[in-house]
Amino acid sequence: MRLDILELLPCMIFRTVTRAAIVLAGLLLTPLGAQEPAPWRDRSPLDWGGVGRPVVLLSGLGNTAHVFDEFAPKLAVGFHVYGVTRRGFGASSIPTDGYNADRLGDDVLAVVESLKLKQPILAGHSVAGEELSSVGSRHPDRIAGLVYLEAGYSFAFDDGRGMTLEQYQEMLKRAPPLPEMKTSDRANFADFQAWMKHIGSVTIPEAELRESWIPAADGSVSGPRSPASVSEAIMAGYKKFVNVRAPALAIFAVPRDFGPWLFSNSDPASHAAAKAFSADFHDKMEQQAKAFEHGVPGARVVRLRNANHYVFLSNEAEVLQEMRAFAAALR
Numbered sequence: 001m002r003l004d005i006l007e008l009l010p011c012m013i014f015r016t017v018t019r020a021a022i023v024l025a026g027l028l029l030t031p032l033g034a035q036e037p038a039p040w041r042d043r044s045p046l047d048w049g050g051v052g053r054p055v056v057l058l059s060g061l062g063n064t065a066h067v068f069d070e071f072a073p074k075l076a077v078g079f080h081v082y083g084v085t086r087r088g089f090g091a092s093s094i095p096t097d098g099y100n101a102d103r104l105g106d107d108v109l110a111v112v113e114s115l116k117l118k119q120p121i122l123a124g125h126s127v128a129g130e131e132l133s134s135v136g137s138r139h140p141d142r143i144a145g146l147v148y149l150e151a152g153y154s155f156a157f158d159d160g161r162g163m164t165l166e167q168y169q170e171m172l173k174r175a176p177p178l179p180e181m182k183t184s185d186r187a188n189f190a191d192f193q194a195w196m197k198h199i200g201s202v203t204i205p206e207a208e209l210r211e212s213w214i215p216a217a218d219g220s221v222s223g224p225r226s227p228a229s230v231s232e233a234i235m236a237g238y239k240k241f242v243n244v245r246a247p248a249l250a251i252f253a254v255p256r257d258f259g260p261w262l263f264s265n266s267d268p269a270s271h272a273a274a275k276a277f278s279a280d281f282h283d284k285m286e287q288q289a290k291a292f293e294h295g296v297p298g299a300r301v302v303r304l305r306n307a308n309h310y311v312f313l314s315n316e317a318e319v320l321q322e323m324r325a326f327a328a329a330l331r
Contacts, residue, residue, distance in 0.1 A: 060126025105134025
């Protein structure tokens with residue numbers, strides 16, 4: 001089970017950029033006598049404040065909590081919003097072990113206890129679904145509810161009726177290749193951010209990119225901060241959850257907007273392959289949404305048409321509306 005199986009487009013970008021970093025490493029060194037750019041300062045806290053029930057945001061694989069920098073302040077109208085970056089990424093420590101699903105769930109509970117949060121809502125993106133389901137299966141009394149932001153995949157719920165990891169892998173083999181990234185696309189973080197938007201349709205916050213990627217001395221983007229072994233360990237720690245006992249809201253991007261890259265090749269055969277890939281992915285995701293809907297008692301499952309995997313960025317208003325309605329119905 002590999003990193004790119006789960007995240008698909010986001011991690012295909014991660015994989016492509018990582019390979020490019022190796023190839024271009026010699027080109028990213030600062031020329032002798034070059035002036036180093038002024039240090040960048042992160043002005044976004046991971047406690048976004050707000051008054052009301054606490055909400056803890058958990059990022060997807062390869063991301064940090066700064067991926068919510070644009071979304072969280074709006075959610076903080078009516079909630080007190082916190083962000084957690086899991087071990088192995090960003091500014092968090094990178095231990096050699098502790099990456100299995102339940103251990104990562106315990107990390108979340110440790111943060112909740114440390115902050116003395118009472119009955120928080122846990123909201124997670126993508127692979128954070130396994131942390132949500134770990135807590136919701138073992139300690140539903142510690143939380144008020146769970147929000148799966150494009151996170152209700154098989155690592156969050158797998159009763160054998162939805163899309164399996166093996167099916168992800170098979171689909172990935174048929175996915176069109178990403179467009180080539182040029183040296184100029186990583187000249188600085190603004191250019192890197194623009195390239196990622198061109199590929200995936202959404203703007204990833206600058207702080208997220210700087211927390212996830214290493215800047216070279218000349219201001220260009222070098223390799224990822226997190227070693228590949230971390231993501232591999234998380235995949236190796238995969239667990240099948242079938243007994244989620246907390247109130248749940250699951251938002252799926254069905255059908256998904258993969259971004260311009262999917263149909264970037266106008267060759268008829270490539271276009272047909274991309275169309276078949278998109279249709280197959282839609283069918284498998286709908287299958288998973290139905291499995292979640294039927295297998296998690298009382299869960300509200302929402303399908304947002306043509307939304308991005310980063311659904312809280314592509315469909316911010318709808319996600320905020322759904323989360324507020326979900327919270328209002330909780331005890």
